[in-house]
Amino acid sequence: MSRPTTGRSVVKITDVARHAGVSPSTVSYVLSGKRTISEETRRRVRDSIRELGYRPHAGARALASSRSNVLALMIPLRSGIAVPVVMQFAMSVVTAARRHDHDVLLLTQEEGEDGLRRVADSALVDALIVMDVQMKDPRLPLLRSLDRPSVLIGFPADADDLTCIDLDFHAAGAVCVEHLAGLGHREVALIGSPPEVYARQTGFAQRVADGFGAAVREHGLTGGVHPCEAAPEAARALVARLLAERPGLTGILVHNEPVVDTVVRALRANGRAVPQDVSVVAICPDDLAEHAEPALSCVAIPAQEVGGRAVELLMGKLDGGTVPAATLLPPTLTPRASTAPAPR
Amino acid sequence: MSRPTTGRSVVKITDVARHAGVSPSTVSYVLSGKRTISEETRRRVRDSIRELGYRPHAGARALASSRSNVLALMIPLRSGIAVPVVMQFAMSVVTAARRHDHDVLLLTQEEGEDGLRRVADSALVDALIVMDVQMKDPRLPLLRSLDRPSVLIGFPADADDLTCIDLDFHAAGAVCVEHLAGLGHREVALIGSPPEVYARQTGFAQRVADGFGAAVREHGLTGGVHPCEAAPEAARALVARLLAERPGLTGILVHNEPVVDTVVRALRANGRAVPQDVSVVAICPDDLAEHAEPALSCVAIPAQEVGGRAVELLMGKLDGGTVPAATLLPPTLTPRASTAPAPR
């Protein structure tokens, strides 16, 4: 009796209304809460809904209310982008969206501007989230012109009229240097993302390098930036070269997920113990750092939080509110076994 | 002039109709091709559509046609499931769906049966794809009762009335053993997925073990199955134990992505060269195998193809066709540097 009717769900709002002895509009108002309905009526309607197993038709709702309750999420699938991190973003976006009674439509980067325009103009989605934003991203003009709110995960060169959120990569680069400087290291190096990532002007890679450079200068250290292909051979070669060219090098910041392990092993292979001879700090997901050996001091990318916050921002905009144009999440460095005072 | 009107897209089908000098229904038929329209009229309508920048309203369309052109994809995010592979699936599903003019709605496993029911009953989606199917999956009864077609990626114990597709993991396990047997190995071992994966009765882990076992028997080899946590320490401990307990062991099949590297290194650490002393073959993504050292012989999970085929199956069902209930993709073993004739 209290079980939803089995079989086909052809139950519509008029059925619920009849069953509860009210008009369809009343049912609608119970569902949306947009008008006051007496406690008594609300109860009856809710009971009928449950009993009949009623589910509002999404299309009809979207048509009548011009709200689809769907968000678009465009995710990258390219070299130099860490897959697990992207996945974490996606999942946290979906989870956060559900908390606001929204669903998530998945778009691939290769759909590009047309894809965004398509889902926006057809009213398939109410708002958009875009990941992996380049410094000069071709999608920016489109997003600005669209009549639907959007949030970027990442920062382009010109963010006017756009809402952006990301880890503060500049600060992340700096904080790592400060950590090393605080341990007495004087000569450091950044092993960065693959050259193509810099070439693409992907914001975060450049920003880490900038933050690194600024902190190096500020603390009077010496240190250079070294892009590195995401392949073990490349990493090994780079480490060997660095050690050869810079005998005083004792601190390394790795911002290149796929090769963090390799870097540590290459150091050992070249006779340097970590952290006794060389300290290593990374910008990478926490779980990767934890499972490395030794466990790596790192600044983690708070994918969970970024995704969640991105959705909150979007909801704010959808509700007509004003939201901060830029949200930079402060980096947190978790010290682990891979960093130690500089050898003297 | 031929540029779409800038600014708000409030263009509706009646606007296009007026602009082209036809009735709205004619525009609709041009778009859907469900009735013959003269070449001349079609051209005029298409031109008007382009000129006005018309995009049909997704909700209105869904309401009138009871087709949303959206597919649901439920993906796992759990321990023991390889994230990059999941991502590949997702991307290939999205790409394939787009080829059929459909979009993809992302659901997380934790939404469970309610989530599936919600999107299906509200007509948000036309059909569903479910990944990471357990042997006895609680979602199966629901999927059977739903009035919308679905496809499972993975095989449950009882697949009656369901459409399933996956790599033939049984054959994959067997083919690896055959590869080793062909090279003269007599004593082999399977380093499998974490125990919890077997406990959950996730089909593919069990099937690999079965295929492995069957082939071992058939070829008169000796060999056992050893679940392994996805942590380096666990893998190292397991390798050490295996080598100690089974001195004659010369062939290892690894079906546990996160530890493949570790296994090879652990073998070396225990004084066994790969492939000179011990051959290693893996079931894992190709790129992981390629970048390992030595490059690993492996059976890759054809995520790309599985995702694409899953969508094709779904489209077939949506078009009212009958599709094969079970699709098992044959495994392909790519020999690489990690396997060699058994030492004598």
Place this chain on the structure above:
DNA sequence: CCCGGTTGTCGAAGCGCTTCGACACTTGTT
């Protein structure tokens, strides 16, 4: 030259929901 059969187009009736104005009551105020 009329008739059955195409072929191409139109008009109108929904699809299932939201929302706006109306309205009947109930309260509280003077």
Place this chain on the structure above:
DNA sequence: AACAAGTGTCGAAGCGCTTCGACAACCGGG
């Protein structure tokens, strides 16, 4: 006692599209 100000509910008008039946216009075959 009369009225202004809420409350709670209803009816009807769309939202923008698809689809069905109708129907001209044209075709060749008797």
